[in-house]
Structures are given as C-alpha cells and as structure tokens.
Amino acid sequence: MPKNQQSEPDKASVTDIQTSSKSILAQAAYFALSGLLATSAVLIDANMVAPLGDEVLAGLGLSAGLYGLFMALLFGLGSAAQILLSQSADAESRASFYRRLAYCLIIGLGLCVILVLLFRFNINFLVDWLATTSGVGFAAKRYLSILLYGLPISFAAYLLSLSFDVRKQSSKELWGFAIEIPLNLFLNSVLIYGLFGFAARGIEGAAIATLCAQGARLMYLVWITHQDLSKTSQWSRLSWPSQQEQSLFHQLMVPIAINVAALIAGAQAYNLLFAQLPYQEFAALALLVPWLSIANVLGRGLSLSATVSSAGLKPYSPSLRDALSQIFAALKDFTPKLSLGFLLVTMLVCALSLHVSGSVRLHFLTLIPLAFILVFIRTISVTLGAVLRVIDQPQWVLRIQLGLQWGLGIPLLLVLTLLFELPLVLALGILIAEEGLRLLVLVRRLQQYRTVPVKFPT
Numbered sequence: 001m002p003k004n005q006q007s008e009p010d011k012a013s014v015t016d017i018q019t020s021s022k023s024i025l026a027q028a029a030y031f032a033l034s035g036l037l038a039t040s041a042v043l044i045d046a047n048m049v050a051p052l053g054d055e056v057l058a059g060l061g062l063s064a065g066l067y068g069l070f071m072a073l074l075f076g077l078g079s080a081a082q083i084l085l086s087q088s089a090d091a092e093s094r095a096s097f098y099r100r101l102a103y104c105l106i107i108g109l110g111l112c113v114i115l116v117l118l119f120r121f122n123i124n125f126l127v128d129w130l131a132t133t134s135g136v137g138f139a140a141k142r143y144l145s146i147l148l149y150g151l152p153i154s155f156a157a158y159l160l161s162l163s164f165d166v167r168k169q170s171s172k173e174l175w176g177f178a179i180e181i182p183l184n185l186f187l188n189s190v191l192i193y194g195l196f197g198f199a200a201r202g203i204e205g206a207a208i209a210t211l212c213a214q215g216a217r218l219m220y221l222v223w224i225t226h227q228d229l230s231k232t233s234q235w236s237r238l239s240w241p242s243q244q245e246q247s248l249f250h251q252l253m254v255p256i257a258i259n260v261a262a263l264i265a266g267a268q269a270y271n272l273l274f275a276q277l278p279y280q281e282f283a284a285l286a287l288l289v290p291w292l293s294i295a296n297v298l299g300r301g302l303s304l305s306a307t308v309s310s311a312g313l314k315p316y317s318p319s320l321r322d323a324l325s326q327i328f329a330a331l332k333d334f335t336p337k338l339s340l341g342f343l344l345v346t347m348l349v350c351a352l353s354l355h356v357s358g359s360v361r362l363h364f365l366t367l368i369p370l371a372f373i374l375v376f377i378r379t380i381s382v383t384l385g386a387v388l389r390v391i392d393q394p395q396w397v398l399r400i401q402l403g404l405q406w407g408l409g410i411p412l413l414l415v416l417t418l419l420f421e422l423p424l425v426l427a428l429g430i431l432i433a434e435e436g437l438r439l440l441v442l443v444r445r446l447q448q449y450r451t452v453p454v455k456f457p458t
Helices: 003-038 040-052 054-086 092-118 122-128 134-165 170-174 175-193 203-230 242-275 279-310 319-351 356-389 394-419 423-448
Strands: none
Touching: 003 054, 040 054, 040 175, 040 242, 040 279, 054 092, 054 122, 054 134, 054 203, 054 242, 054 279, 054 356, 092 394, 122 134, 134 170, 134 203, 170 203, 175 203, 175 319, 242 394, 242 423, 279 319, 279 356, 279 423, 319 356, 356 394, 356 423, 394 423
C-alpha cells in the first residue's frame, strides 16, 4: 500500500482527537465559568476590604485559609459525588441520579453541622495561634465568626451546581450568579463602608454580604432543581439507596473524598504557614490568592471535563485510550494559554492596585513569576490526578499526594519557618518544588499504565 494511503487513517485519527479535544475544552469552559463565578466572593471581598489597611487584608487572607480548611472535607465529598453523578447522568438513570444527589447532600450537610459545632468555639484559639499581629487576628475573628455559618450554604450550592455541570446543563445554574454577584457588590458597599445610612461594619460587613449573596444563589439552585424534578416526574420515584448501593457508594467515595480533602487541607496548611511571615508580605499573597483561585478553578474545569469524559470507561479499553488522547490534546492546548493569561492579568492588577501600600505592591509584583509557574504545574497535575482517580487508581493517587504534600512539602516549610525568617518568595518556592515533584510522579505512572503515549506542554 502506498505511503500516502497508509497515512490517511493516522491523519483522520489525529483530526478526530483534535475535534474531540475541542469538545472537551468547550465543556470545560462551562465548568470553569461556573467555578470562576463561584470564586467571585473571595475576589470581591479582597478588593473591597483592601482600603481598610494591610492588617485587615492579611486578616482576610488568614480567614480564607481557615475557611478553606473547614471546607476541605466537604469539597472532597463533592469530588466523589461528581464521579457518582457522572455515572448516572443520562436520562435513563434520572431516578438513580437524584437518589445519589440526595444521599450525598444529606451526608454533606450532616458534616457541615459537625464542622460548625466543632470550630465555632475554637476560632479565637486558632486565630490567636496563627495571627502575627493583634490587628490581623482581630480582623480574622470578626470575619470568620460570621462566615463559618455559611458552610452548609456553600456546600449545598456547590453540590447542586455540580449536579447541573455533570449533566452538561451549566447554563441553567450560571444564572444564579446573576443574583449573587450584584447582590454581593451592593451589600459589601453598604455594610463595609456604611452607605445609605447603615453603620460601617468593616470586614464583618464583608462576611455578612457574602453570606446573604450565597444564600440567595442557593435559593435559586433549589428552585431550578425542584423544577427539574417536577418536569421529569421524579418525585414519586425517589427512594433511599439500598444497603448494597450505599456500600458501593462508600467504596468509591471514601478514598476520593479523603484524597481531595487532604489536598485542599494541605493547600490551606501552606497558606496558614505563609501567614507566619511578615504581615505585609502575607497581605500581598492575600491579594494574589483570589487570582490563583481563579486560575485553579479554570484548571479544575478541564479536570472536571476529563472526569466526565472518562468516567465509567473500562481500564485499557480502546474507548478509554481515545478519551485519554483527547484529554491530553486539550491539556496541551489549554495549559500554556491559562498560564500566560494569568501572568498578564496579575501584572495588570498590580499596576492598578493603587489602593494598597507601596510595600504590598512590590511584594505582589515579586510573587507573580512564581505564581505563573505554579499555575502551569498545578493545571496539569490536577487533571492527571483526576484521570488516574477515575481509571481505578484512587488509592495510589491518595498515597502519592499525601506522601509528597504532608510528608515532604508541609513539614519542610514548617521546619524552615520555625528556624528561619524565610522570605515569602523562598516559601512559595518550596510549594512549587513539591507540586513539580508530584507532577513528575503522575506522569511516570501514566507512562507505566501503558494506555497511550503521554505528551505534555513544553
């Protein structure tokens, strides 16, 4: 057979992969937009609180770290629910889908109640232990003492949003942000600075505004979920999962929930260790963290799309091989663009951040190149970890991520923080080194898995 005829199937295969990777990216765009809008509260609070002073901004950063630590287990449960819901997202399995959704929602809300009761009376102790100045501690206490009650709201909104994402109906739940974001901006302006005759409540006002705005979006999500149930006549078919179903759920949910929760808790542990550095450096990081969160959310959009695309496929099957090829093509196309976009946006933010002190702006500018590297590495690593978890490797991913994060990176940073007064640049470098090592291990594992050749962005 002539060479040109031999190459035609290969060319067709490459074209199919490229077309499918664009489909994955389009699906990821909806997931990312949903997550991006969900982080708006952090971004709005950081920029509207910044004029109150460097210590208040640092207090907000400390609060975000502790609140993320409280949410870690709940987000881990949500990641496990994502796979459970993806497996029954088709129209024929609608009753099973809502049964699983209700089961995960009840478990998560029960955990929320436990977390609120557990941490409500320990906030002052935690903040006093972690805050570097009394001003930072005072601001963090005022913010957390209110926002902690938002744990059930945050989790319920997250899970209901996810239920529409896995069914590729993100456009429905995105309208909730048309309620939350304007309301949050308005209430922040009124409650932080005391407009329209209201008392100025500072950072405490920011927490109240966030809680009210997220509650309004949750009410919208509950309403459209109720509408969907009514239209598809699923109310009468809902039932509690059988013992066998619960056992299967737990076998899948426990390792994945622990895996994701440990990763998120580790990320917040890094943030809390960074809080031990001089408060002006940490204030710069608090200003940068919302933009890092946005980049992480955009990366998780691709991760979620990869999970949905590969969920339920048999290991080593041709369909899984094709799905992985499409995911890697999408990753190669997306990662450099996301990293460069993050670099340009944060440089612009630094130039426009005239409301913060010169020292904070200088530290902010110094952190941007390192954050660019972190976004690049983390985007690939999170997607590969999600792929390995869904193709029957959750326990292995758990061991690797826990071992590197909690066995190497965090203890190393803790020891160096206690022994030396590290500059924030060096402290962030330890985080980048740990995540880079994790990425190398994940790449190595996929190569050993022998499903497809692995090629990544260079």
